[in-house]
Amino acid sequence: MASLSFIIGIIGNVISILMFTSPIKTFKQVVKKKSTEDYKGLPYITTLLSTSLWTFYGLLKPGGLLVMTVNGAGAALHVVYVIIFLIYAPHNIKIKSVKLVAAVNVAFLGIVIIITLLALKGETRITLVGLLCAGLTIGMYVAPLSAMRTVIKTKSVKYMPFFLSFFQFLNGGVWSTYALLVKDYYIGVPNGIGFVLGSLQLILYVMYKNKSRPVESEDERKEKEGSAHLVKDGLQLQDLDEKTKNPITQNVMKTPSLGPLELEKFTQRDIETATRSNIGL
Template sequence: MASLSIIVGIIGNIISILVFASPIETFWQVVRQKSTGNYNGIPYITTLLSTSLWTFYGVIKPKGFLIFTVNGAGAIFQFIYIILFLAYAPKDKKVQTGMMVATLNFGFVGSVIAISLLAIPESVRLTVVGILCAVLTIGMYASPLSAMRTVITTNSVKSMPFLLSFFLFLNAGIWSVYSLLIKDFFIGVPNSIGFVLGSAQLILYAIYKNKSISAKSTEEMEDRSTRGLVKGMIEMRGLEDDEEAGLKNRSGLHKGRSLPKPSVNGQNSFQRILKTLSLTPYEIHSNNWQYNHENDIEIGAKKITSDY
């Protein structure tokens, strides 16, 4: 039984480290762009808080070496992420994040360790720290509930990446098994809750994945129809302009006048519609272009109509 728990614990270490390493790509982009953009530092602060306390729990727990190693590695990952965030964040975010780090990751964690070692009897010390760690872990596993609600309301799985949900599911499952083998209630309860929530995420993903694909296909068909309609309007307008210009040219030549100048409104509407046709599919679906795209088509169509 002891050897089985060690094997399961090692597997749990590997999976947890993969989860901790998942933001590396995000921070690689932050370093390349030298900006944190719209990213928030709170998830890394709370994860550092959780892993730091679990590391302490692994230190004071007999035979808690595997708990210490995985959470110690996680704390190192989160600390590096926070340093990078502070290095490239705007001044206001930098100050806010720095204050939270000082309060939670140094002040709170330091207070818990000091009080546990100096004021709490050794007989109940592990219980107090274990309860605190379990509560924080339950909060961490409950955080994807907002993403699950978004999936249901939008019929889209964009807000819930599959790989992250899958690895969190595996992580909670393997540590639930480990807790049964070593009979640790504080590890078992939060990870069992995480396993249930992870299963729910995967079920939601399976249900709404096809709906997301169908919605995307519908949007693409609507975009193609809209672009085809605008293109047809431009071609019709071009033919009519050519006919009108030919008549005016013949009339102008007979009367000895110069060639007519094109309408400014016609030029502007034509340029606006051409601008929409030059967009790539990515730009058409982006939030920044969507409002301007619709306005350009509406304004161009109105101006073409008014030119008659």
């Protein structure tokens, strides 16, 4: 049983690495376009915290080498992803994301490590960190629900990368199996949830892959709105120009300061003149 769990753990490591590297293509596009467009930073910030805590859990638990190594690699990759996101995110999102990273990936993680090492002993350490890891892994798997909502709303799978969903499905399934073999429920419960959510994402992908339509980014929407305003302003200027060419408008615009009675007679005379001109009199 021990050898089988080790083999499953190795397979889980390989799949986890593939899952952790799947956003590379996304971030290449972010760097190329110098914009995060409508991509969300929350899944990467959440995963960074989760992988960091799982690395700590693997250090604390006897026989946790497989858990420690794969999550250490995942944490390193997500540090890079988060940095790229912060560089290219819009200013308001960047400020919010920096605050979130400082709060959860620096302050919260640091407090957990200090309390665990200084105030707790033995199994209590593993229990506390295991519960936190399980909760955060559920958060990591639940975070893409916003992307699923976007897919349903826009009928486009652009912002739900296929390989991320696929490897979440595989990763959840393999690590759930590993957890059953070694009887580690801190690993089993969250990865079971991840397996279910990954399955739902793949179902959505199949449903909307062929129905996808181009989704405008925030920059593209602003550019179109600006063009619409320019066209509207141009039409207004053209309309004003046409009015200035109208003989009635020209005469009214050129009318000197007159009294009410004189102005009424003057305007009526111009209307009659313009009417004769238009019908060929």
